[in-house]
Amino acid sequence: MRRLGTLALLGAGVLASAGLTGCDQVADTLSGPEPRPAAEAYAAALAAGTPGSVPLAEPAAAAADEAHAGLVAGLEPAFGGVEPRVEVLDVSRSGDVAEVDLGWTWALPAGEWSYESTTSLRLVDDEWRAVWQPGVVEPSLVEGEVLDASTLGASRGDVVGAGGEPIVTERPVVRLGVDRGAVSPKQAVRAAERLAGLADLDVAAYRDRVEAAGERAFVEAIVYRAAEVPGPVARAAGSTAGVVAIADEQPLAPTRDFAAELLGSVGEVTAEMMADQPGVYRMGDRAGLSGLQARYDEELRGSPGMLVRAVDDAPGASGGERELVAMPATDGDDLVLSLDVDLQRTAEQLLAGVGPASALVALRPSTGEVLAAANGPGVGATNVATFGQAAPGSTFKIVTSLALLRSGLTPGSTVRCTPGVVVDGRRFTNYSDYPAADLGPIPLRRAIASSCNTALIAEGGRIDGTDLYDAAATLGLGIDHDLGFPAYFGSVPQPETDTEAAAALIGQGRVLASPMAMAAVVASVQEGATVVPTLVEGYTDEPPEGAAPLTRGEAEALRSMLREVVVSGSGRGLADLPGPAVLAKTGTAEFERDGEVLTHAWMVAAQGDLAVAAYVEVGESGSRTAGPLVEAMLRKR
Template structure:
């Protein structure tokens, strides 16, 4: 008897189009037995299958597929031929090797022998049932082939993240005995600066032929003392490799994010995407664009010889991995490095953002070491202080003032019982009745506060929106555009005009504000190619007259005010604004230090969480960056 049956999909599914009977043989039909055995294979449990010794068959089956990493195959009955007291079934196998590239579905046929036994049939177990080339004692072993991760490419087509040489350093237990391997592990751990007890425990638990990785180091970081230590430790070994890395360990780290082995949570949430041991982006741009960057893993299935035999490992299936796609961003490798160098010796949390005012491209987004790995540059939230007077000035221009308009700058002013004053070293000759330009140049708090009645309704919010502040957009990376809440009290309204109260900003958005003034239009920053947006709806366009007036006032900050340190910086003419914002921490009043500046080539914002003032703390950092950038 010959019948054609398909049984697929983990549990057996019979798709009978027809049954063809040839040379019918009297006696019981072997088809039910074959189907029951296939169903047991699909369920990955032969303990109840119609086979001579179900428990032994299941034990051997489990040993054969143990190295397949828990992948569940689909098994079907494709064909059945009977000849007297024997029958041969043809099984269809299909292994969905998760994530494997083109051709990653491993499909093949295998034979199953059945024998007549009394009034029925039994299946005959053999390793070849699982894979036709297997013999007794052999087993399958699946290896995931990691694809080359896509590069992250920045300005001028220069690689930001690409394959760079590293050394995988560890203990090779084939070089020494078990006892020596553990003592060498402790010595190696001390040499490379990792936990000695934990590493020694891992080496002790590993197999006798294992290489137990201790650390992966950039080639240039394997300095002479480490090389000398490796030479002294007999069991130590370093293996040259390449992994995707930025130019340096800390280079734009909070922005770029990290790559590593997937977590158990990631596997649980996306089992069709990740398998244990896979490498993926875990945070930052690497995490958000992992689908694009990681590529498609490949797979290799080997047959491992029986233990103690002279057989060799042979490959029975291979699907090559597919490289990830390139992610293009705006960061300029040189400017990012300069920004990080400028902040390197700043103790408090700090950040520097540089934008091209002509295109909105974010060229640098650096976080100082005091930020502790957090992304203050594009997502920090702090009162912007007097840098926000750029926005307030636009609101006053729209209220009818111009740079020559007269404003009152008393030493102090009181609003609803709260006294506002100017900063401690405010020039004494710049009080009284002065022009709006002088108020901006010298950063007179009281001049803006005494003018608050001129800014009506949503005037401050609307001015902020025109300069790219206060309306969120999805830019494809964590970006905070600041907030300008409608004031609930007169005191709040006064504080808002000088960038305090509930007004909050990120360094990125303050760079955007000064970039918009320089460009004469609302600048929308972008970092990831394809995520550049038009100015937000509802943002009133900046007029040419408004932009010209703002530039003239911010230029006065450089020529006669708190930004005079920038006056001799080479290159295009600069506009600037300093800012200091008071805040309380643990009962102590401290100050955020800010400074923004822009020329036709760059718009820059510098923020220091705790500083003396904008001009004294943030100013020198901004000046150093501009001088380095314009060399």
């Protein structure tokens, strides 16, 4: 530090004496605690919505809390409980007053709303106290104004099929309900009871909802497709006071049942969804509830926008409003699928009269694209087409044939078909009307064409469980893939006993598959390469590592045997189909239910660039039950 000379020190002493009173005043002005800790505490209280929780200069704590709550109450429905982040940007003190600059940030689904406001602190009895006024919350607000927010809805993305054809898109609907504001409370109750009765709803439950609703509320009862409103319900909307029909649009598939188990549904969010994802879903939002609509909800729903206004809410005011911030909505993205709308409709129409659980799947062998994945009415809400799990029966003999070819047999190799064969004490037989002409020594191709169980089991010593698993993998069965939709690729486990090994050779025991997986098997034969199904754009997968590629010779041999099934075997019903040669394999698989032995009925086929699998949970046989479904599908392709 530079030392001052004697003269300078004397001069400084004189100046100090002359200005002693002024310096005492400055010291008094800057005495007391620093204001920043109080400013930080006030910022935290504002963020929590409780400005009265810190010492206030004005107004009183209770009054400040009440005024603050009233000012921001209009944000809650749209903001859904989002609290702001409030930061102290700067504190500037002048005597007993400190000016505080605050930074506000609301992290909303539509984006961040950020701004700055100013408030003040006052030093009272050696304690800094805050001042609350509307401008603290938003700088342009004046007395009598409150904040109000509304959500700007985003358009949900469509589900689009092959060729860009819309599957799920906005379609006309009619919303029916009771308008509380149009009638007296008693009339509203009578209207609710009449509408619920005509629409076959729970009358008491809907009446209670109407009674509990606000005086001007519209209480929705049911939504119909515009062309499907029942006559009595439509007439009630025109003749019953309080019953109102509102034309609207809603994302819908072409029909109520179109690929319903796969696509899933869209509806009002549940309390559980809001609890699981706070800030994402709000009361009244619509979202995917199941199936692909639920899995891809984030992409499909887009992001809602937000409009925040200042509303003049003072008594006697005109109710004017001004916009503070508008955040536009971002519409959802389309979900693109490979489904062919016409082929899916055909498949569903074919299954409409099938009572047991059933499914039809169609693939394009050259690409693996799933063109149809239809479930019959007997499945309930279960997606059997791509995720069902059942023993594939003799359709699995395609896999067994490949394993035998790799063991050294050829389609012309002689095998022995007997009426029965015993393995480890269990007797295996052929189906009841197996042709007697195909018993005895026959070529392997005849054993496959007529579906001889005993011949394949007798040759089982040539292969083991690993050989069967490897052959299945080559044909697209038994190894899972993540393809962006519910897909079961089957199971070919290592057999634990000789009996289980014998059962596996004919597609029973613990061998399981879905209709989609069996469609992939016959598609792989048709294509001459492993076919991995694909349904959702952007989700494709390669054949599993380690799976031996299907050789040209193997593919030709398999095609010749599956062609024999159509020419002179259990698939003769497909022999007169016009167009390219048809390959096929039928199958039945026994299972027990309630002490009764029943049979699954299967058939797989391929023609040109189309592969089809049909499955009926309980049927007579593959050729008689599943065969007509496959034939009709190929004829209408």
